[in-house]
Amino acid sequence: MSTVIRIAPPVVELAGVTKEYPGGVAALRGVDLTVERGELLAIVGPSGSGKSTLLHIVGTLDLPTAGSVRIAGYDAAALGDRKLSALRAQHIGFVFQAFHLVPGMSAQDNVAEGLLYSGLPRAERRRRAGDALERVGLGERLKHRPHELSGGQKQRVAIARAVVGEPDLLLADEPTGALDSASGEAVMELLHELNKEGATIAVITHDTEISEMLPRQVRIRDGLVVEDVGNPVAASLSMGDAR
Amino acid sequence: MSGRRPALKPARLTPRDVLHTGSAGMRNRPMRVVLSALGIAIGIATMIAVVGISASSKEQLLQELDRLGTNMLVITAGEDLLTGKKVPLAKDAAGRVARIDGVEHVGATGLLPFSVRRSDKISDDITGGIAVQAASEDLLTTLRARMMSGTWLNGATGKYPSVVLGDVAAKRLGITAAGQQVYINGQYFTVLGIIGPLPLAPDIARSALVGWDVARSQLGFDGRPTTVYERSADARVDAVHALIPRSVDPQTPRNVNVSDPSSGLQAKAAVEGAFSNLLLGLGGVALLVGGVGVANTMIISVLERRYEIGLRRSIGATRGQIRIQFITESLLLSGLGGAAGIVLGAVATGVYAASSGIPWVIPLWAVGGGLAATLVIGTVAGLYPAVRASRLSPTLALHAS
Numbered sequence: 001m002s003t004v005i006r007i008a009p010p011v012v013e014l015a016g017v018t019k020e021y022p023g024g025v026a027a028l029r030g031v032d033l034t035v036e037r038g039e040l041l042a043i044v045g046p047s048g049s050g051k052s053t054l055l056h057i058v059g060t061l062d063l064p065t066a067g068s069v070r071i072a073g074y075d076a077a078a079l080g081d082r083k084l085s086a087l088r089a090q091h092i093g094f095v096f097q098a099f100h101l102v103p104g105m106s107a108q109d110n111v112a113e114g115l116l117y118s119g120l121p122r123a124e125r126r127r128r129a130g131d132a133l134e135r136v137g138l139g140e141r142l143k144h145r146p147h148e149l150s151g152g153q154k155q156r157v158a159i160a161r162a163v164v165g166e167p168d169l170l171l172a173d174e175p176t177g178a179l180d181s182a183s184g185e186a187v188m189e190l191l192h193e194l195n196k197e198g199a200t201i202a203v204i205t206h207d208t209e210i211s212e213m214l215p216r217q218v219r220i221r222d223g224l225v226v227e228d229v230g231n232p233v234a235a236s237l238s239m240g241d242a243r
Numbered sequence: 244m245s246g247r248r249p250a251l252k253p254a255r256l257t258p259r260d261v262l263h264t265g266s267a268g269m270r271n272r273p274m275r276v277v278l279s280a281l282g283i284a285i286g287i288a289t290m291i292a293v294v295g296i297s298a299s300s301k302e303q304l305l306q307e308l309d310r311l312g313t314n315m316l317v318i319t320a321g322e323d324l325l326t327g328k329k330v331p332l333a334k335d336a337a338g339r340v341a342r343i344d345g346v347e348h349v350g351a352t353g354l355l356p357f358s359v360r361r362s363d364k365i366s367d368d369i370t371g372g373i374a375v376q377a378a379s380e381d382l383l384t385t386l387r388a389r390m391m392s393g394t395w396l397n398g399a400t401g402k403y404p405s406v407v408l409g410d411v412a413a414k415r416l417g418i419t420a421a422g423q424q425v426y427i428n429g430q431y432f433t434v435l436g437i438i439g440p441l442p443l444a445p446d447i448a449r450s451a452l453v454g455w456d457v458a459r460s461q462l463g464f465d466g467r468p469t470t471v472y473e474r475s476a477d478a479r480v481d482a483v484h485a486l487i488p489r490s491v492d493p494q495t496p497r498n499v500n501v502s503d504p505s506s507g508l509q510a511k512a513a514v515e516g517a518f519s520n521l522l523l524g525l526g527g528v529a530l531l532v533g534g535v536g537v538a539n540t541m542i543i544s545v546l547e548r549r550y551e552i553g554l555r556r557s558i559g560a561t562r563g564q565i566r567i568q569f570i571t572e573s574l575l576l577s578g579l580g581g582a583a584g585i586v587l588g589a590v591a592t593g594v595y596a597a598s599s600g601i602p603w604v605i606p607l608w609a610v611g612g613g614l615a616a617t618l619v620i621g622t623v624a625g626l627y628p629a630v631r632a633s634r635l636s637p638t639l640a641l642h643a644s
Binding site: 061072073079089090102104118121122 | 252555556557558637
């Protein structure tokens with residue numbers, strides 16, 4: 001008797017996802033996870049918990065050995081490499097702990113790379129890149145190269161690159177892992193702002209301090225979801241509260 | 244509900260974007276680009292230079308042949324089959340040749356048993372390899388020779404003790420200008436002029452030529468030519484060639500030798516044109532090594548850029564687009580080497596041509612072939628690294644470096 005009106009499918013729908021690596025090591029052992037549009041959640045767990053594998057599967061960089069994965073309504077298992085790539089290009093944005101900016105390329109060009117496989121013309125990609133850098137507060141640093149930026153600024157460039165295509169889902173893998181606490185806080189604040197503007201964001205982290213700043217926390221341990229705090233659907237079901 | 248989702252289709256990269264991604268790795272490492280392109284450049288340069296130099300040499304010979312003409316025949320006395328002795332040509336051999344249909348010019352020389360020296364102080368044993376010959380007036384026209392300096396013998400000067408020297412003879416005698424004197428058979432002759440180089444008649448170049456009349460009156464010449472030079476219409480050369488022996492000596496035509504001096508030059512041109520296979524093979528080996536170098540660079544590039552590949556996969560590059568990126572890079576590397584090699588080879592040919600005074604010719608097929616070779620090498624060298632890159636797990640970029 002949910003009163004949430006679904007005009008679009010959930011951004012992430014995992015059902016019974018299992019991932020076994022050759023040799024019988026099971027990284028995930030039947031994970032169910034649904035992320036609705038507009039959520040900001042943490043996937044939190046210690047190293048070895050399977051959260052990285054979960055990130056790969058949600059990001060369609062890897063396929064599960066069992067279970068179903070739907071991202072933005074698409075069944076990942078039914079898609080070949082070309083379609084999966086298109087899915088990533090159009091629906092998913094990634095932010096990495098190590099930024100992975102291209103050295104020797106300006107901030108604007110780095111962000112524009114995020115649209116390279118979108119089919120937009122070059123001038124349009126650069127224009128949108130400029131806008132995205134404005135959004136993350138680096139409008140003054142379009143021409144700076146990565147080595148001329150601080151760690152926090154680099155991560156903001158990387159976030160701009162991830163959101164420039166307005167993906168349905170932003171996956172941030174330990175986005176503050178390589179930053180000092182002040183820069184880390186600024187980055188988390190930026191993610192909050194982007195979420196307020198409508199972005200769906202999943203932050204993968206081992207740091208409970210980070211995860212506790214977010215409205216929903218999915219705890220992973222030994223390949224299973226052990227706790228899901230602040231799940232809006234569960235909350236609305238249990239409390240009858242139309243969010 | 245998934246059935247209503249719009250179909251997913253990866254976007255195509257524009258050629259410019261392909262070039263941009265393909266050159267990204269090179270822009271960051273210019274030194275490596277230079278070094279790995281160098282091998283291909285050396286290979287292509289060698290091949291272009293080998294082909295270019297032989298083509299230039301051939302062109303030079305063909306130009307010369309064009310100027311000298313291929314329509315001259317040389318008639319000399321043959322040997323008697325029984326006695327083995329030289330059978331001199333008939334006195335009017337030149338006239339008989341001139342009457343053959345198609346013959347345009349006839350010139351004759353008669354060898355005289357004397358030496359030519361600068362003065363009587365020099366022993367007449369020292370001939371310097373220079374022959375003294377009587378020459379008919381038409382000889383110069385028949386040979387298409389040019390005077391390097393002075394004038395040729397004419398009706399008037401041919402009656403007096405005057406002499407025209409071939410360029411080799413003049414050099415050996417140390418004569419540089421008309422007006423100087425040389426000593427022949429107890430008598431000084433005034434040098435009237437010096438003939439320019441004669442590739443088709445090297446004998447004349449080494450001769451001192453005196454007029455037909457003065458040879459008869461003062462040097463005891465019997466008037467029987469030893470060599471007759473004949474020039475005919477191009478179309479009639481073969482017919483004239485066949486008619487000459489019987490016209491000159493109707494009784495024993497086999498005692499008359501007829502030769503075509505241009506055939507030697509033609510053969511030489513063909514030899515020069517056939518470039519050295521050994522050098523070409525050497526260029527091919529250099530090219531192969533260059534290709535291996537490019538492949539090596541590409542493999543290292545793929546290893547180093549695992550994170551970039553992972554990143555590109557995560558922002559939506561398909562396997563095919565990663566493959567294209569690395570093949571483009573490989574093609575750019577080898578194409579750069581090839582272009583540099585073509586320029587280098589052309590410059591090397593130009594330097595050689597300028598230093599030896601021959602025309603500068605780079606055959607277009609060699610340039611096209613060189614470019615095609617680099618494209619093939621670039622594709623082959625890039626294929627394996629590119630496939631490897633495309634098969635890398637896209638999860639790589641997520642691992643912290």
